[in-house]
Amino acid sequence: MKISLVIVAYKNGNILLDCLNSIEKYNDLKDELEVIVVDNSPVNERVESFVKQSSIQNIQYIPSDNKGFGAGNNVGAKVSQGEVIGFINPDIVLIEPIFKQIYSDFKKNSNLAIEGIRLVKKDLSPGYSFYFEYNTKLWRNWTIKLWNKLGWFNEKNMFITGANLFVRKDMFMNVGMFDENIFMYFEESDLTSRIKSIYPHAEVKFNKGLKMIHLEGGCTDASKERIKMSWDSMIYYGKKNHLNYKKKVRFEYGYYKFKKCIFSLISQSKKKEYTELLEFLKQNYPEYL
Secondary structure, three states: OOEEEEEEEOOOHHHHHHHHHHHHHOOOOHHHEEEEEEEOOOHHHOOHHHHHOOOOOOEEEEEOOOOOHHHHHHHHHHHOOOOEEEEEOOOEEEOOOOHHHHHHHHHHOOOEEEEEEEEEOOOOOEOOOEEEOOOOOHHHHHHHHHHHHHOOOOOOOEEEOOOEEEEEHHHHHHOOOOOOOOOOOOHHHHHHHHHHHHOOOOEEEEEEEEEEEEOOOOOOOOOHHHHHHHHHHHHHHHHHOOOOHHHHHHHHHHHHHHHHHHHHHHOHHHHHHHHHHHHHHHHHOOOOO
């Protein structure tokens, strides 16, 4: 098996089925590609019926307790047979063949550890394929969209997003897979840093010549639940890697304060939203703010 695709699903089977149908349509590796769907959904909202509607030949369905995004991916990785594992989100839609080229990139370069491709929105405008690593600089927040639009990826201070992560399997398994203490967010950064620490010559590549659609779920920027997940992971990751996590927390809080000030001039509803968010963060992280 050349590539194993691991997809962690959480409810919303229709979106998953669109993803699976696009994989089948653009599978240029035929039976050398397998798909593993790990279902983190509640028992009464499992997506097995949607998986059964797919015509993909090499497909496995694994129901799982929801212990987080990384833990779900680990479940799939443990049963995978491919030399390369592709971790993709269920809201990904392929629009062209990509697998043969990705596999070729790994075969040509034995140091290649991680590869990502260009993520685009439904209208094919640039999405977010990568981000700055543990960013505490305002200009990076302002310019990351431009970097993604131009495809300017710098592996020294950026990481490939988890919606779009192809990893050499032996390296992934040797570093201990995803850290299951991270429920969601920062698992890509953590994995990348561990691979680079154990494999000094490991390379991370962004292939801007290939693309696929990322629907990006539709979560709001100021979702309290999402932001708390992100902050918990941000603090854990910072402590684990001996980074200045207190500075990072203060930076993120200051950025939300800045956005509140901007919205106070143009949108009272948004101003209220960010006012409530800032109060929520002060209540949950008083020791940092």
